[in-house]
Amino acid sequence: xxxxxxxxxxxxxxxxxxxxxxxxxxxxxxxxxxxxxxxxxxxxxxxxxxxxxxxxxxxxxxxxxxxxxxxxxxxxxxxxxxxxxxxxxxxxxxxxxxxxxxxxxxxxxxxxxxxxxxxxxxxxxxxxxxxxxxxxxxxxxxxxxxxxxxxxxxxxxxxxxxxxxxxxxxxxxxxxxxxxxxxxxxxxxxxxxxxxxxxxxxxxxxxxxxxxxxxxxxxxxxxxxxxxxxxxxxxxxxxxxxxxxxxxxxxxxxxxxxxxxxxxxxxxxxxxxxxxxxxxxxxxxxxxxxxxx
Ligand code: NAP
Numbered sequence: 001x002x003x004x005x006x007x008x009x010x011x012x013x014x015x016x017x018x019x020x021x022x023x024x025x026x027x028x029x030x031x032x033x034x035x036x037x038x039x040x041x042x043x044x045x046x047x048x049x050x051x052x053x054x055x056x057x058x059x060x061x062x063x064x065x066x067x068x069x070x071x072x073x074x075x076x077x078x079x080x081x082x083x084x085x086x087x088x089x090x091x092x093x094x095x096x097x098x099x100x101x102x103x104x105x106x107x108x109x110x111x112x113x114x115x116x117x118x119x120x121x122x123x124x125x126x127x128x129x130x131x132x133x134x135x136x137x138x139x140x141x142x143x144x145x146x147x148x149x150x151x152x153x154x155x156x157x158x159x160x161x162x163x164x165x166x167x168x169x170x171x172x173x174x175x176x177x178x179x180x181x182x183x184x185x186x187x188x189x190x191x192x193x194x195x196x197x198x199x200x201x202x203x204x205x206x207x208x209x210x211x212x213x214x215x216x217x218x219x220x221x222x223x224x225x226x227x228x229x230x231x232x233x234x235x236x237x238x239x240x241x242x243x244x245x246x247x248x249x250x251x252x253x254x255x256x257x258x259x260x261x262x263x264x265x266x267x268x269x270x271x272x273x274x275x276x277x278x279x280x281x282x283x284x285x286x287x288x289x290x291x292x293x
Contacts, residue, residue, distance in 0.1 A: 009271040013278035020281045035288035036065040037095040043073040088116040095121035095284035118293040121283040144176040146275025159186040167212035168193045211252035219253040230265040
């Protein structure tokens with residue numbers, strides 16, 4: 001298996017981080033502004049802890065000011081809201097990120113809506129979601145934003161293409177669909193989900209297939225068209241006795257099975273996952289420089 005068809009998330013994400021780093025230095029030297037990003041993590045979910053740690057490291061590498069707040073699982077909704085209000089009014093904080101999922105006793109919707117939309121670098125606030133759908137300037141959720149950026153940098157044509165997205169979550173599937181519908185990408189979009197009767201009927205027609213389901217190796221070669229571009233968003237940890245950790249990560253696409261039939265394909269790991277943090281850095285810089293609002 002050669003690597004020529006692989007869309008290299010490691011390469012693109014490091015290019016983006018370098019660009020953000022340079023622009024950050026320029027913003028500081030010209031205007032004295034240092035982008036600031038605050039993280040709030042409630043509870044001790046191990047995956048969330050890793051995500052927040054990695055995001056904090058990226059801030060350090062780039063030269064952002066960052067603060068991580070780890071709150072206990074028992075935190076009351078009002079305490080969390082107070083902290084959000086504090087950062088909403090903090091002039092040194094340009095981006096505010098509450099790591100999801102939240103404990104069950106906290107109303108996620110209320111929390112997301114409490115974040116100042118001008119600091120909503122995750123792009124989950126209804127104000128940003130609405131603006132994304134209407135094609136206006138906004139913070140774009142980092143994972144779909146990263147996918148678009150990868151495709152642009154690999155010169156993958158989207159205009160007039162049939163795009164099929166499997167998965168309709170608020171953080172991946174739906175914003176992905178909104179982006180492909182916008183005039184700059186100009187695709188024809190189909191979104192499949194768990195109630196779709198026959199996914200294959202749609203996926204076989206996809207010039208570009210985005211899998212964001214959370215089901216290991218769900219997409220097989222029988223489901224894709226010859227020459228399709230395959231974007232795998234899935235991050236699934238499975239048992240692997242041969243690996244030192246006893247586990248490994250795989251995507252929602254059976255990579256080996258689909259490789260020959262695809263024209264371009266993202267690997268897992270090393271694909272979309274790395275782009276998410278890079279685009280969070282981009283959004284935070286844009287928040288600090290006032291590029292969006
Ligand atoms: P999610 O909120 O669980 O949503 C999964 C979506 O897939 C839902 O819309 C669900 O349909 C649909 N689905 C589930 N099983 C299906 C099936 N058998 N057939 C068709 N559709 C099915 O997941 P998510 O947050 O979007 O994440 C999806 C995957 O991407 C996960 O593996 C996650 O770890 C990964 N992810 C990666 C990144 C990254 O940085 N690369 C970021 C976010 C997520 P219903 O709506 O009908 O339930």
